[in-house]
Amino acid sequence: MSFAMAVRLALKGIVANKMRTFLTMLGIIIGVSAVIILVSVGRGTTASVTENIQSMGTNLVTVMITGRGINNSLTYEEAMSMSEKTGVSGVAPVASGSITAKYGTKTMEDVSLEGVNGDYAQVRNQGVQSGRFILPLDVEYRQKVAVLGIDVVNEIFGSVNPIGETVQIDGIDYRVIGVLESKGSSMQGSSDEKVIIPITTAQRMLKSEGVRNIYVAAESPEVVTLVVAEIEQYLLKKFDQDEDAYRVFNQTEMLDTVNEVSQSMTLMLGGIAGISLLVGGIGIMNIMLVTVTERTREIGIRKAIGAKRKDILRQFLLESATISGVGGIIGVLFGLGVNKLLTKLAGINTQSTLAILVIAFSFSLVVGIFFGLYPANKASKLKPVDALRFE
Structure with missing residues (x-):
């Protein structure tokens, strides 16, 4: 057949x-x-x-402080001293929390708050689609200014241009100076559903002078390993040889x-x-x-x-x-x-x-x-x- x-x-x-x-x-x-x-x-x-990881840049180094007992963070000045290390082009300490944002009768709860300095935009590759970002003077004088994520703008401002308007953050008035470029969601959460204010203002609001999250930008991907080694050496000395008091990792390691x-x-x-x-x-x-x-x-x-x-x-x-x-x-x-x-x-x-x-x-x-x-x-x-x- x-x-x-x-x-x-x-x-x-x-x-x-x-x-x-x-x-x-x-x-x-x-x-x-x-x-x-x-x-x-x-x-x-x-x-x-x-x-999402690659969009942050292959030269980004992330530092997380866990600490021991009461010694569980760095001061802003200690974090910024990392900028003196060889191969470092920028340091951006972050104070974070959760707040309620309100404009007029519109309210948005459980919004991510980040207190940052002027280097944050360059270190995290974060731009603004309108207005401006946080400046060193805002940090120095603890200005009550805010940069909003696009989801926050859409939720509480609607069609109103937020630049120059006053938004209440946990009941305190802040002047809106910018709107962040949309970057979607990442492992750290939504980049569009957050509010950014000067880190010194955030520390006062959150009643915490300590910094646990620090983003460090290396001058190039080639010197990332050197930067990581220098930061680890600095932290090892700071936390009395306790390697469990901190974590330092770069984007390549995270990607792998x-x-x-x-x-x-x-x-x-x-x-x-x-x-x-x-x-x-x-x-x-x-x-x-x-x-x-x-x-x-x-x-x-x-x-x-x-x-x-x-x-x-x-x-x-x-x-x-x-x-x-x-x-x-x-x-x-x-x-x-x-x-x-x-x-x-x-x-x-x-x-x-x-x-x-x-x-x-x-x-x-x-x-x-x-x-x-x-x-x-x-x-x-x-x-x-x-x-x-x-x-």
Whole structure:
């Protein structure tokens, strides 16, 4: 029997039981689409986080002070002394908290507050879309001025131009001097839902003179390692050789860590989704065994008129492969459709590659052939006399 004839017979057997075939395919469809969706979401999330980290600059060094007991922070002056280290181009200590912003009758609660100095814009690569940023004079004279994130502006100002207006921050009047450029969300939270004021003003508001977060900009990516070493040496001396009192890391290290975690999560999600493909394969085996039983007399007749064992084996393997193959194609299309909906409606970044699609489809095909092998082999081994006598 030719291959083309075997394909036609396989398709005829599938079409004869449309509903049963579709339900059998369903496990494969769900499995393939789940693999594509979960892996694509994982890759998209990794890409988004990577882009956010890279947007901060590859020469950024982050210092976090944990300390011990009452010695758990640096003063503003101690933090700024890091600017004297070799290779440092800017230092931006940050005092942070949560506040309520109000303008007129509009109120926005749980807004992120950051007290910064004039170097913050350069160190964190943060620009303003209108107005100006915090200046050294604002810090020196503890000015009550504020730069707002675009989400805060939209929430409490609406269509009103906020520049020059007075906004209440925890009941205290501040003059709005600028609006931040939109940068979206990152691991540190939303950059568009925050208020920035001079660090000296923030310390007074938060009743804390200490600084725990410091951003340091190296002159170039090449000297980042040197800058990290100098800062660690300074902090080690400051905290009496206690290495657990602080953490210093750069963007490259953070990027490597994020990529490692994301890759592990993507593999785990893909593996979990792959389990449903195996379940779909078991469903194929079950249906093919039922099909062999139903068509025992047909198999006996075909063998009696000259069909060989390999012809029967090929036919049932082709039926199994066709079910899984068609299910795989539908699963690929469904997965791509869901990815587009997630991106368009939920704003979730998804990244589907040809490699993911090919791997998911190929795996579905392999699953179908593997789980169809036993029923096909069973069918091919039937003796014509026994098959013809089967009721």
